[in-house]
Amino acid sequence: MKPLKDVIFRCDFGGKTGWGHVVRCSALADALCDLQVATTLLTRGEVGTLPRTIRECFQSIIQIDEKFPGIGLWKKLLGADANLKAIVVDHYSYRGNKLNRLKDLGSRLVIIDDDTGADLSAADLVVNPGMAVDLKKYSHSGKLLAGSAYALLRSEFSKAGKMGSHDAGEPNSVLIMPGGTDPYDIGAILLEWLAGRVGESLRPVVAGSREVLDRPSVQKALGKFTRYECLHDAGPADLSNWMSVCAYGITACGGTVYEMAATGLPFLGVTVADNQRDMGSAIIRNWGLPILEKDALCSDSLNAAWDALRRDYPTGRRLQIKGLDGRGASRVAGEILRL
Numbered sequence: 001m002k003p004l005k006d007v008i009f010r011c012d013f014g015g016k017t018g019w020g021h022v023v024r025c026s027a028l029a030d031a032l033c034d035l036q037v038a039t040t041l042l043t044r045g046e047v048g049t050l051p052r053t054i055r056e057c058f059q060s061i062i063q064i065d066e067k068f069p070g071i072g073l074w075k076k077l078l079g080a081d082a083n084l085k086a087i088v089v090d091h092y093s094y095r096g097n098k099l100n101r102l103k104d105l106g107s108r109l110v111i112i113d114d115d116t117g118a119d120l121s122a123a124d125l126v127v128n129p130g131m132a133v134d135l136k137k138y139s140h141s142g143k144l145l146a147g148s149a150y151a152l153l154r155s156e157f158s159k160a161g162k163m164g165s166h167d168a169g170e171p172n173s174v175l176i177m178p179g180g181t182d183p184y185d186i187g188a189i190l191l192e193w194l195a196g197r198v199g200e201s202l203r204p205v206v207a208g209s210r211e212v213l214d215r216p217s218v219q220k221a222l223g224k225f226t227r228y229e230c231l232h233d234a235g236p237a238d239l240s241n242w243m244s245v246c247a248y249g250i251t252a253c254g255g256t257v258y259e260m261a262a263t264g265l266p267f268l269g270v271t272v273a274d275n276q277r278d279m280g281s282a283i284i285r286n287w288g289l290p291i292l293e294k295d296a297l298c299s300d301s302l303n304a305a306w307d308a309l310r311r312d313y314p315t316g317r318r319l320q321i322k323g324l325d326g327r328g329a330s331r332v333a334g335e336i337l338r339l
Contacts, residue, residue: 006038011090013045019180020254021090024152026057031333053235082106108339131282151258151328156236158326169245171315173203179252182212191221200226207231264318
């Protein structure tokens with residue numbers, strides 16, 4: 001078979017969809033670029049809101065209006081040599097017949113998935129980087145790559161983990177990442193709790209979109225601290241640096257959990273979506289870290305989780321997660337080329 005020339009990503013972001021899908025697609029796109037493969041992002045998300053570091057991972061970005069663009073657009077993008085191209089879908093709405101129609105176009109079909117109950121039988125390759133994958137639930141005819149070895153991490157995070165010290169450089173700093181769009185205002189809830197629990201001695205470092213960090217609820221909560229940092233649309237270099245120097249993290253249980261783990265940052269996780277519950281359970285079981293559901297964020301539950309984190313990881317002790325080497329995106333890119 002002739003080598004792969006182009007990969008088209010179908011992925012949305014923003015609103016309740018958040019940023020996790022496009023971030024992991026950008027990591028894979030970057031790895032494919034290293035292998036001399038061109039990449040295109042096809043999305044309904046507002047492209048102007050994408051941070052530069054994500055935009056630059058794709059050689060072209062096409063904004064669309066429909067969740068399921070017509071076959072005519074796909075045929076135009078694939079051209080006459082569809083067999084030399086691949087479609088990577090990271091979108092929960094693409095299942096069953098929707099995938100069959102894409103497969104009929106003649107390209108290689110890759111699915112990035114978190115939901116093992118879906119019909120993905122049309123896929124040539126399925127990638128599920130979760131730790132709690134039940135292989136028996138999958139309906140697919142192609143190859144399956146499952147587990148943390150295939151976590152689609154941006155290279156900055158694995159590098160930070162290898163170079164980072166075991167001593168937190170900012171012992172009073174806590175990195176808070178409630179999700180790119182934080183639809184449930186988790187950031188404000190966590191800040192209000194931290195202000196009451198720890199007080200002015202703590203410096204919160206909050207990462208998210210400018211829209212989220214400028215919310216009145218977040219700004220009001222930040223006003224209770226003497227020092228704080230707001231990381232607006234921060235790129236992987238800044239985020240990985242803060243993960244390396246902060247003492248603790250608090251994060252939604254999306255792809256960020258792998259980023260924090262790769263850099264060695266001990267964290268408290270919050271499941272903010274149904275598809276994060278299995279991941280949260282696996283983190284408790286495999287990593288021994290505290291995980292809460294978004295509807296259980298009361299002072300008592302947060303205090304208990306925080307006490308457990310501080311007990312198991314006193315200031316300066318870092319996570320050591322086996323099997324998470326940061327090369328997942330490169331592994332997946334290589335498998336796509338071998339399809």
